[in-house]
Amino acid sequence: MNKLNREAVDLAHQIAAGAIGLKVDLIVCPPSPYLKVVADVLLTSDVKVAGQDCHYLQNGAHTGDVSAAMLTDVGCSYVIVGHSERRNDHGENEATVKNKAVAAWNAGLSAIICVGETQAERDRGQTLARLSAQLESSVPKLANANNTVIAYEPIWAIGSGHTPTHENVQQVHNHIRTYLSIMFNFDIAEKMRVLYGGSVKPENAHELLMLTDVDGVLVGGASLDADRFLKIAQQASGTMV
Numbered sequence: 721m722n723k724l725n726r727e728a729v730d731l732a733h734q735i736a737a738g739a740i741g742l743k744v745d746l747i748v749c750p751p752s753p754y755l756k757v758v759a760d761v762l763l764t765s766d767v768k769v770a771g772q773d774c775h776y777l778q779n780g781a782h783t784g785d786v787s788a789a790m791l792t793d794v795g796c797s798y799v800i801v802g803h804s805e806r807r808n809d810h811g812e813n814e815a816t817v818k819n820k821a822v823a824a825w826n827a828g829l830s831a832i833i834c835v836g837e838t839q840a841e842r843d844r845g846q847t848l849a850r851l852s853a854q855l856e857s858s859v860p861k862l863a864n865a866n867n868t869v870i871a872y873e874p875i876w877a878i879g880s881g882h883t884p885t886h887e888n889v890q891q892v893h894n895h896i897r898t899y900l901s902i903m904f905n906f907d908i909a910e911k912m913r914v915l916y917g918g919s920v921k922p923e924n925a926h927e928l929l930m931l932t933d934v935d936g937v938l939v940g941g942a943s944l945d946a947d948r949f950l951k952i953a954q955q956a957s958g959t960m961v
Contacts, residue, residue, distance in 0.1 A: 721751060722944055728754040732761040734946035739767050742957040745936070747798055748943070752786050759795030770798035770832065773806055776819035778826075788820075788827035799824045802834045802858055804875045814857030822860050825867050832869045832938070833858055834917070835896070839876035847874075848895050855899050863904065865911035870896060871938045877918030878940060886927055889916055893933035922951035929956050 723731065728750055739746050749770040750758045759769045775785040791799055801824065802817035821831035835854040837847045851872070859868065872892055877883050884892070893914050901909035916928050917938030928934055936956060942948040 723751070723754070725754060725757060729757055729761055731944070731946055732758045732767075735949060736762055736765040736767055738946060738950035739765060739953065742766075742953055744953055744957040746953055749798075749800060755791065755796060756794040763795070768797040769795055770800060771796050771829075772800050773803070774799045774801065774820055774824060774827075774829075776816060776823045778823070788823045788829055792827045792829055796829060798830045798832055798869070800832045800834065800871075802854075804834060804836055804873055804878065808875075814854060817858040818860050821858070821863070821868065825860075825862075830867050830869060832871050832915070833863075834871045834873050834938075836873040836875045836918075842874070842876060847892065851892065851896060852899050855896065855903065859900075859903065861903075863912070864908050865913070869913045869915060870900070871915040871917050872896060873917035873938060879919065881919050883919050883924060883928075886931060889928060890931045890933060893931065897933050920952065922948055922955070925952040926955045 732748065735748060746766065747768045747770050748758065749772050752771060755769060755771060762769060771786065771791040774788040774791055775782055778787050778789055788799060801820040802812065806812050817833065821833055824831040835851050835858065837850045841847060841850045874884055893916065896914050897909050900912055913935040914933060915936045915938045916934050917940065920928065920937045920939050921942045925937060928937060937952065939949060939952055942952060
């Protein structure tokens, strides 16, 4: 919930210009009032647009909500579902997240499904068990590498300036990929992208992106500044095939 119209447009122009020549898939996720203007700016660029959330129904009396079809209609290619702030602020559960992912697919969008543990769960040594439960209940059975991206965002790290150790991140991402291979099969698990999110910034992005099972990053606060966001994208372009 950042930026106003002019700022959003200016940021989109800066990102589009800076993305030229980068060998990386780049997605921006503006607040819903600015999706259309940002999508128009990025129309001739290689930068894709995502919604920050969608409703699980196509239409109806749901004041304030946005359907997946509406996101497609204004130029989105992706939508984030199950972000921890949606879970915390709006009480979304695993079933809701799964239904939103299916709604996204039905509208032609790819779903970026977020999973992550709280500080209390981490302190109790429940991180891997919590992630397994979230994957099992949030990821629909027809998920594949074309319609789904998984984003691991340790809730305690978001906006805190702190990140897990590189060893912890690799362990968690490996666990996620292993669990996906159990849910689906090895081929789907290997091809499905698993992103890391949680205080990602230019100063730590390179090391995170070098980890074996980290396929990209979900950037929060650093995405509000074009220079910082593009520095992360440049590092991704140099370290990812």
